[in-house]
Amino acid sequence: MFDTLQERFGEVIKSLRGQARLTEDNIKESLREVRKALLEADVALPVVRSFVDQVREQALGAEVTKSLTPGQVLIKIVNDELVSLMGEANEALDLSAQPPAIILMAGLQGSGKTTSTAKLARFLQERHKKKVMLASCDVYRPAAIDQLRTLADEVGASFFPSTGADQPLTIAKQATEAARKQFQDVLIIDTAGRLGIDEAMMAEIRGLHAALKPVETLFVVDSMTGQDAANTAKAFNEALPLTGVILTKADGDARGGAALSIRQITGKPIKFLGVGEKTAALEPFHPERVASRILGMGDVVSLVEEMQQKVDHEKAEKLAKKLHKGKGFDLTDFRDQLQQMNKLGGMSGLMDKLPGMGQIPDKVKKQVNDKEMTKLIAIVDSMTLKERSYPQIIKGSRRRRIAMGSGTQVQDVNKLLKQFTQMQKMMKKMKGGGMAKMMRQMQGQMPGGLPPGGGFPPGGGFPPGGGFPPGGGMPF
Incomplete structure (x- = not known):
């Protein structure tokens, strides 16, 4: 959603890196790019003019504190003006009338x-x-x-x-x-x-x-x-x-x-x-x-709200207890993770709300394919209960049968089993509270770090289940 604007605003902020302060010259150059970004996004011309004028007025009078860079100041100003432009706050439906x-x-x-x-x-x-x-x-x-x-x-x-x-x-x-x-x-x-x-x-x-x-x-x-x-x-x-x-x-x-x-x-x-x-x-x-x-900062609040409404918390809690006791993570759990992800709009819907996604290269984003998740669920559904519990028994003839039953290729089954093995290893790290340690390791690797609190969503950790999506981790 709004990829063009994300990309162009990201470039504007990058151009201010290394600048000691906001000046008339760098503001003028930045606003030229902002104007181009809005016009490319097919924003109406009168709206573009008004928006750019407001940002210019705010930017020229902005005091840059020691803790903020010029880029951060401009982000704050642009963010405030975007909010003002779109209406300040959500306006709910007014249903205060005699029914119906x-x-x-x-x-x-x-x-x-x-x-x-x-x-x-x-x-x-x-x-x-x-x-x-x-x-x-x-x-x-x-x-x-x-x-x-x-x-x-x-x-x-x-x-x-x-x-x-x-x-x-x-x-x-x-x-x-x-x-x-x-x-x-x-x-x-x-x-x-x-x-x-x-x-x-x-x-x-x-x-x-x-x-x-x-x-x-x-x-x-x-x-x-x-x-x-x-x-x-x-x-x-x-x-x-x-x-x-x-x-x-x-x-x-x-x-x-x-x-x-x-x-x-x-x-x-x-x-x-x-x-x-x-x-x-x-x-x-x-x-x-x-x-x-x-502005590429994600939408963590909406993501948390969606999780509260759409995630099966009972399943998540069961999986959390199962992992805590050291019991194995099997293919039924893996399928449940995929289904939970689908409820949240799939990987693409998830990425749209995660902070820092604008910094991920396009070639990586293009690899995200939600149809692939549906295919993986179909493969697991084609397995017997015994195969889901003991994936190690899935050899040549079983793989061919599972592929035929799910309308896929044997290499698709091989790929799923490989992804499952990787996720199983991740789950083992979570035994006995290893989640916090893993989060600390991830924090140093993510662009821009994690939000305040060290976890995701804010508050220091993941939702019930100990992972993301609930249950412990990403399926890919």
């Missing part, structure tokens, strides 16, 4: 509106323990209603049935009545999109808004369209009183222009980021955390 609180979803066709509707339902159910009903007023797109019905089943939300022959306003009113009778806390209405903004669509959604009086009207927009996303959001906001924006496909957005432009151009906050295709891939938008990612 109605959320109206708006956006162009193909922006990910229907999927975002289901993601939002899952988020509200899991994080806020709300009863949620979904309804589709998209009577124009073939299978739109069926798609939302399927997604509602997947996330465990109620679904109000409708057909393409119904009128959108009729569907919305009937869904509201049904949600009230069923004591639903929230009703999310998915509306029709178009390929472009047209008066027919605007008239329809204005009519829905007037009749429903939703507590939230969220505009769903594809982040990969850059500053066009901000301009489209502005046009919608002029026709409809939006309360916020959901920025989809942020995981594939290397530039970040939409995230930096929307608040300034529309005056509306980004409330959520869509970071993948799965229904769990929706994150509240925290400007300070996104700024931290852009």
Whole structure:
């Protein structure tokens, strides 16, 4: 996410290394690079001008203390301005209305509106323990209603049935009545999109808004369209009183222009980021955390939150006790580690939030392949229980059978067994509290060292289970 900006801002900071202090000359040169970085990221020109002016003003008046380098001072200034640009803090949904609180979803066709509707339902159910009903007023797109019905089943939300022959306003009113009778806390209405903004669509959604009086009207927009996303959001906001924006496909957005432009151009906050295709891939938008990612400092807080929510702590605790007692780490444990990693968005999702990832060469980053993890899980699933417990018995004929059963090659099985052996050795070091010693060794090897506390995440250690992901270590 936002790789282009990370890379360019990293270069700006490097250029200040060795400088004794911030001067008008080196500030001017640095800001020229910052400006180029923002324009390359497809940030809207008025936003770029305003941002650069603010940073210049702050930098020229900045006092560099003895403990800070010019590069660190500039990072602090840029970070503060990025946070200010994107909205200071996360703006949560306002659901303080008599149930059902109605959320109206708006956006162009193909922006990910229907999927975002289901993601939002899952988020509200899991994080806020709300009863949620979904309804589709998209009577124009073939299978739109069926798609939302399927997604509602997947996330465990109620679904109000409708057909393409119904009128959108009729569907919305009937869904509201049904949600009230069923004591639903929230009703999310998915509306029709178009390929472009047209008066027919605007008239329809204005009519829905007037009749429903939703507590939230969220505009769903594809982040990969850059500053066009901000301009489209502005046009919608002029026709409809939006309360916020959901920025989809942020995981594939290397530039970040939409995230930096929307608040300034529309005056509306980004409330959520869509970071993948799965229904769990929706994150509240925290400007300070996104700024931290852009500047290559990672997002440890979000990572810890994800671990608390998505990691199976019971399994992690069992593995921790097992390792502490000196019992062996087997292939079932190894598979559990891979599955835990997948829940956290895979290696690529993990790397996006780790500090210092901007310093890792591109060729190393490209080696990270989450499909490889799925393949490894399939290989272990093709083994017998005895083979998982005693990997040493897996010889030639067994390897061929496992490869056939998992749809892979024998060399893939060989590779997995080699990786497993390496991880097993790492686990042995953790017996009897060896984790702290290993962390001290790692601290000297990691770029920039580990965060305060000597562990990761902050607080001096890893999450329950004694490793990362929980259970003791990385699978690769």
